[in-house]
Amino acid sequence: MQLLQYTQRLFILWLFFPLLGLAQTKESWIDLPPTQWPTIGLINEVQYKNGDRYIDPSFRYAGTGFLINTGTDTLAATAKHILWVAKNKQSSGVSINAHLQRWTMRPKGNTQDLATMDQLLNEDPNEKLEGAGSSITERDWIVFSVKKSSPKLYPLKPRFTPVQAGEKVFIISCPYNDSTTQIYPGIVVRKYGLDIFIDRDPKANMGGSSGSPVIDANGHLIGIISASTVDNLTGKPVVVAISSEYLAGVLNKKPDLNKPKADYGVTLLKIAQEKGAKAAIRQYKTWIKNPQNYYLYNLWSTNRNGLRETGVKLLELNRVPEAVEILAFNTKINPSFYQNHNLLAKAQLQAGNKKAAIKSYQLSTLKYTDKANNEAFKGLEELLTKK
Numbered sequence: 001m002q003l004l005q006y007t008q009r010l011f012i013l014w015l016f017f018p019l020l021g022l023a024q025t026k027e028s029w030i031d032l033p034p035t036q037w038p039t040i041g042l043i044n045e046v047q048y049k050n051g052d053r054y055i056d057p058s059f060r061y062a063g064t065g066f067l068i069n070t071g072t073d074t075l076a077a078t079a080k081h082i083l084w085v086a087k088n089k090q091s092s093g094v095s096i097n098a099h100l101q102r103w104t105m106r107p108k109g110n111t112q113d114l115a116t117m118d119q120l121l122n123e124d125p126n127e128k129l130e131g132a133g134s135s136i137t138e139r140d141w142i143v144f145s146v147k148k149s150s151p152k153l154y155p156l157k158p159r160f161t162p163v164q165a166g167e168k169v170f171i172i173s174c175p176y177n178d179s180t181t182q183i184y185p186g187i188v189v190r191k192y193g194l195d196i197f198i199d200r201d202p203k204a205n206m207g208g209s210s211g212s213p214v215i216d217a218n219g220h221l222i223g224i225i226s227a228s229t230v231d232n233l234t235g236k237p238v239v240v241a242i243s244s245e246y247l248a249g250v251l252n253k254k255p256d257l258n259k260p261k262a263d264y265g266v267t268l269l270k271i272a273q274e275k276g277a278k279a280a281i282r283q284y285k286t287w288i289k290n291p292q293n294y295y296l297y298n299l300w301s302t303n304r305n306g307l308r309e310t311g312v313k314l315l316e317l318n319r320v321p322e323a324v325e326i327l328a329f330n331t332k333i334n335p336s337f338y339q340n341h342n343l344l345a346k347a348q349l350q351a352g353n354k355k356a357a358i359k360s361y362q363l364s365t366l367k368y369t370d371k372a373n374n375e376a377f378k379g380l381e382e383l384l385t386k387k
Contacts, residue, residue, distance in 0.1 A: 024159060027219030034170075034183040038154035040066055041172040041181040041212065042105035042115065044078055046086035049101045055087045062086035063210040064174040065105040067115055067146070067155035068221065070251065074155050076105055076115055076144040077247070078211030079226055080136045083129055094136065094258070095125035103144070105153075108174045108181055113150035120144055122250045127258045135260035138298065139194070140226035140242045143250045156213055158244045159220035165190050168217045169198060171225060171239070176208035186214075189231060189238055193294030196223050196241040197231060206239065214241045221247075232300050235336030235367065264297040265306030268326075269313050277325035280310065284329075302337050305330065315347055323347045331360070338368035342376050358383050 043061040062085040065078035088099045103117040121143045128134045171184040186200035212225040223241030231238045272280040287293045307330035314323035327344040341364035348357040364376035371377045
């Protein structure tokens, strides 16, 4: 019901923000060489009243930021996890307004053309910033009102229409190890809820790109760079952008804007214990068929894999056959992560199936070839030398 209400509010937002609507025109500069594009990518410079600035003195600035043209106002944004770097040690939540002395954004190598932040619009002291229970990268935007801004800085127009696989995009970034702003082309691989997977040159220097705007082929803002990961289906490296849908929620004052995604592993474990592994797998297949469930559950994450967590818990409960079945299914759904194969091998050994465990370890060594850090190599050696 809440999701339906939000969709309705978002549709109303499209109607009443002319620049954010469905019929956006191509930006006049987008077909020019990138060196002739307006000044978009900015660096974040932060100072708190208590003297805090950055988590480490080696940082000269904190990631990348940019300006936004809403059609009625100019806002600014960067990644929420920038607060891990531009850290106010007095706050454990996403709360900086009372503590902030100055937050400016400016072009790299230019100290004259500034944008000065006013208030953090999506401040939430109850949203845990770090540690167990923190899920800020699921909604990795902080959005500011702006006190003043140089006319030489260009605010992007957001796009809220759906992003499609295969779209050409550009990431406008201020990497720490480059003296100037960099523009990286990319291709949208797929979209999981708010998360947009983007294929780009893996050799590109991306350190400091957190908070970078992602624009489409027409020059409109579609997302913000949050992280790098491995595509769970292909095993290839991708960057993850958080969709401008979250920005729409900020503008539309969406309730429960920062509510974490549910831990689906808890539900799967309960189903597996009560109804068996096959029932848990059926439930997972039902979830992934509906794109809306990716907004509610972290169904793709390699770090928080509810299938893997369920299998491990079942092993701890000595429910070995169910654990093997769940973990085997997990390697089919998420074949690229070597640890998934290692866990399956351990479960298969616990079930007394040495032949299957050898095969799982062999697959793991193909996924990750570092003998020093992939325990599958040692596991294989032990299994193959035993009589």
